[in-house]
Amino acid sequence: MCNTCGCSITPGNRPLVLAEKPRDGVSTVTVLKNLSSKNDRQAEHNRAHFDRHGVLVVNLMSSPGSGKTALLEATIKRLAGSLKIAVIEGDLETENDARRIQALGVTAFQITTGTACHLDAHLVHNALHQMDLTNLDVLFIENVGNLVCPASFDLGHHRNVILLSVTEGDDKPAKYPVMFRAADLMLISKTDLLPYLDDFSPNRAQQSLRNLASKAPVLELSAHQPQNLDVWINWLHDALKTHRRQLANHQTQRPAIARDDVLLHGEASLRLRPVMPESTRP
Amino acid sequence: MHELSLCDDLLGQVLALGRQHQARSIVGITVHVGGLSGVEPMLLATAFEICRVGTLAEQARLVLEPIPVRVHCNHCGIESETPNNHLQCPVCQSPDTDMVSGDELILARVELDTACV
Numbered sequence: 067m068c069n070t071c072g073c074s075i076t077p078g079n080r081p082l083v084l085a086e087k088p089r090d091g092v093s094t095v096t097v098l099k100n101l102s103s104k105n106d107r108q109a110e111h112n113r114a115h116f117d118r119h120g121v122l123v124v125n126l127m128s129s130p131g132s133g134k135t136a137l138l139e140a141t142i143k144r145l146a147g148s149l150k151i152a153v154i155e156g157d158l159e160t161e162n163d164a165r166r167i168q169a170l171g172v173t174a175f176q177i178t179t180g181t182a183c184h185l186d187a188h189l190v191h192n193a194l195h196q197m198d199l200t201n202l203d204v205l206f207i208e209n210v211g212n213l214v215c216p217a218s219f220d221l222g223h224h225r226n227v228i229l230l231s232v233t234e235g236d237d238k239p240a241k242y243p244v245m246f247r248a249a250d251l252m253l254i255s256k257t258d259l260l261p262y263l264d265d266f267s268p269n270r271a272q273q274s275l276r277n278l279a280s281k282a283p284v285l286e287l288s289a290h291q292p293q294n295l296d297v298w299i300n301w302l303h304d305a306l307k308t309h310r311r312q313l314a315n316h317q318t319q320r321p322a323i324a325r326d327d328v329l330l331h332g333e334a335s336l337r338l339r340p341v342m343p344e345s346t347r348p
Numbered sequence: 349m350h351e352l353s354l355c356d357d358l359l360g361q362v363l364a365l366g367r368q369h370q371a372r373s374i375v376g377i378t379v380h381v382g383g384l385s386g387v388e389p390m391l392l393a394t395a396f397e398i399c400r401v402g403t404l405a406e407q408a409r410l411v412l413e414p415i416p417v418r419v420h421c422n423h424c425g426i427e428s429e430t431p432n433n434h435l436q437c438p439v440c441q442s443p444d445t446d447m448v449s450g451d452e453l454i455l456a457r458v459e460l461d462t463a464c465v
């Protein structure tokens with residue numbers, strides 16, 4: 067699994083991991099120290115880049131295989147001629163998804179994360195400096211298929227869109243509340259399959275999201291039925307319009323990330339513990 | 349699920365405090381972990397065991413205080429504790445609530461050993 071997570075440390079391998087760490091921890095500490103709050107600083111830097119170019123950046127998240135790339139393909143076909151799109155693809159391995167997008171004549175940059183099960187702001191920064199952002203309207207970032215880690219990493223984007231495909235079960239928001247609370251929009255995908263599934267209810271899926279006190283809109287669509295994509299296409303146009311209006315007022319938009327880029331905030335209360343010097347101890 | 353990097357941030361702050369107060373060692377660290385913080389306390393505790401080796405906090409006791417999710421109801425005005433995936437008002441069942449706590453990750457307390465040098 068993931069190097070930054072700690073999710074790969076199990077009771078079984080922990081003694082090994084511990085033994086690997088050098089005892090003179092000072093230098094090692096410095097090496098490790100550039101992750102999460104640095105991620106948030108990097109994310110703000112990315113957002114400034116994006117805002118300078120007036121591009122709306124949408125982060126697509128879901129379980130593996132919920133139809134993120136298929137939705138992008140269908141969206142690109144629909145928007146051809148109206149909006150200028152580019153895509154950043156995140157996957158553990160392969161450039162398949164970027165190739166699928168490039169086949170449609172759209173710029174796509176593939177980030178292969180290797181072991182990390184999410185994108186972070188540094189990876190996205192590296193990608194954005196290799197892309198031409200001028201004249202772009204919307205940049206989609208397709209995150210690594212995973213309903214856990216990606217929710218905790220601000221990439222500098224503006225909107226979180228979370229897909230829930232009808233083959234996954236309608237209780238996913240209840241099982242992954244941190245992810246689904248981060249949604250600015252939830253898309254119920256692959257609705258063409260609904261007739262074959264007797265136990266997925268779009269209403270229950272929406273209720274499960276509402277149970278998290280989320281007011282995010284919920285739309286239903288199928289990438290295989292482009293005629294039903296209107297609501298999603300309208301949402302995108304609206305989001306872009308809102309974004310451009312904000313930028314005109316020198317404001318930006320931040321996604322509904324679980325914690326408003328405040329990590330380890332708050333005043334620490336310090337307790338100084340007087341300890342007697344060794345020599346005077348009884 | 350990025351406990352290792354979070355733990356490193358945490359330790360960085362704690363060690364800076366230790367240096368600032370010329371502590372001989374860090375004795376205790378208390379962190380408040382909200383139920384919807386996205387942080388798994390067990391993983392954070394494990395990550396801490398790894399990160400603290402060789403630092404001033406090598407012997408420190410890490411206390412992770414779970415913070416339950418609490419919501420304020422915009423309908424009846426009552427504040428209540430709720431489960432992580434059921435944030436409607438438990439009193440009047442209104443879905444119109446705002447979370448008042450439960451998504452935080454806060455370094456709440458640091459105990460330093462500052463014996464005279």
Ligand SMILES: Nc1nc2c(ncn2[C@@H]2O[C@H](COP(=O)(O)OP(=O)(O)OP(=O)(O)O)[C@@H](O)[C@H]2O)c(=O)[nH]1
Binds near residue numbers: 131134136255257290
């Ligand atoms: N029936 C149906 N199948 C779909 C739909 N969208 C995607 N699929 C299928 O679902 C599978 C996965 O689709 P992808 O678009 O690759 O999913 P993804 O979310 O990009 O997957 P990862 O990037 O691997 O996480 C493919 O076989 C698609 O053809 C849809 O709307 N209806």
Ligand SMILES: [Mg+2]
Binds near residue numbers: 135136208
């Ligand atoms: Mg894909």
Ligand SMILES: [Zn+2]
Binds near residue numbers: 068071183215349
């Ligand atoms: Zn992970």
Ligand SMILES: [Zn+2]
Binds near residue numbers: 191195
């Ligand atoms: Zn830059």
Ligand SMILES: [Zn+2]
Binds near residue numbers: 422425438439441442
């Ligand atoms: Zn109420």
